[in-house]
Amino acid sequence: MEWNNGNISFSSNFVSPPPQSSSSSALLYNYSFNCNYNLDHFPVVETTTPVATGEGEQNMAGAGVDHQKKKRLSQDQLEALERSFQEEVKLDPDRKMKLSKELGLQPRQIAVWFQNRRARWKTKQLEHLYDTLKQQFDTISKEKHNLQQEVMKLRSMLREQTTRNQGSMAHTDVSGEETTVECTSVEILSCNNYMYNVEDFNQISASAPPFWWGAEAAHLPSYP
Amino acid sequence: MEWNNGNISFSSNFVSPPPQSSSSSALLYNYSFNCNYNLDHFPVVETTTPVATGEGEQNMAGAGVDHQKKKRLSQDQLEALERSFQEEVKLDPDRKMKLSKELGLQPRQIAVWFQNRRARWKTKQLEHLYDTLKQQFDTISKEKHNLQQEVMKLRSMLREQTTRNQGSMAHTDVSGEETTVECTSVEILSCNNYMYNVEDFNQISASAPPFWWGAEAAHLPSYP
DNA sequence: GGAACACAAGTAATAAGGTTA
DNA sequence: ATAACCTTATTACTTGTGTTC
Secondary structure: OOOOOOOOOOOOOOOOOOOOOOHHHHHHHHHHHOOOOOOOOOOOOOOOOOOOOOOOOOOOOOOOOOOOOOOOOHHHHHHHHHHHHHOOOOOOOHHHHHHHHHHHHHHHHHHHHHHHHHHHHHHHHHHHHHHHHHHHHHHHHHHHHHHHHHHHHHHHHHHHHHHHHHHOOHHHHHHHOHHHHHHHHHHHHHOOOOOHHHHHHHHHHHOOOOOHHHHHOOOOOOOO | OOOOOOOOOOOOOOOOOOOOOHHHHHHHHHHHOOOOOOOOOOOOOOOOOOOOOOOOOOOOOOOOOOOOOOOOOOOOHHHHHHHHHHHOOOOHHHHHHHHHHHHOHHHHHHHHHHHHHHHHHHHHHHHHHHHHHHHHHHHHHHHHHHHHHHHHHHHHHHHHHHHHHHHOOOOHHHHHHHHHEEEEEEEHHHHHOOOHHHHHHHHHHHHHOOOHHHHHEEEEEOOO
């Protein structure tokens, strides 16, 4: 199943679309060892490690080398893990050992990957939930507006009828509801200050000085 | 060996409140070095490193020791960073160096902390946004319902009037809107399958077998 | 125009506290 | 009582992008 929220991706990279064999950058993962000229303006620690004697299998078991560098699982490994995850998000010991052997990873690494994967998924989940809710809010908002229009119209018709009728029987009823319609229309306007799509939300934080870091005190919780 | 599968366990452990200064467990952070008997049933790698000669100051600079253990910043450090963050979420080089010296941390660590802090905040942000939206959705939902009621009532009144009036002038208009009211009332019901509070959201995933891992195929994007 | 750096997003791995068999 | 796992939070790193000098 493609999850593809069915929307636009301004910032080309939100959750790496399971790089399923399509993107080209994927292949570089495993082979980009020390291209980090991104040293936050100081020589970085790193240098400590034994520098890793060359080796073929991912992450030695107990032998003492490597230890740093070469995080990032390979594309093949990721795909296998991903497949397994799609089948079942929880990991029983059997599957763990099987994957461990198949992929040449520590059982621990398998477990960790699944844990992180679940956590990641949960985050995405919230984003998706938000988008869905937002969409439904917009829908219902429009519908409400229509209903308000209709109420107005019906009232006016009723008023007309009443006048024509000469009889004043229903008059009190009609005016009695008046306030309801008015107050709600205000609600709608005040609400919309808070509404974003998740894409918007990503957008604003993506570029340089995300506005909300300044407006923090406005209506946001400032979260300790 | 299945460890729980369809069993519910309503245990209320919601997101651990950021241990901010209040909880007592905080002090233990810095001193819990090797209490890891949580080894996912195998000895863990680690052993590789030079084993770290004893040391006093947090995270040496370029010298090659330590390098593992002792993650988790101390409570004092966290408080200082937090204060600084509240003042200004972005970090200019001056502030970075100042904090680095004051707290005995690598400048890199300061930078990383700020980056992570911003990311964390953004997540919280989304949760808050969701809650707000949810609340407003509920409100507007109720209001819409009221409006629908009112439309019904007005229509019925109008019908009555019309009948009494004998004249059939407004008849077409009234029936013309009929569909609007009907279809929207269905919308409301179908929507509510998606709605949670963030607390609910945390709740369901907190306890043992989060329902959605089973119901994944239901209405969720299955997010690869 | 390119090196150096800041940043967001994503990713491993660790830590701490709760559950369950 | 404990081992194995889980979730949540955190730390640190990777990668890609944008900015600045």
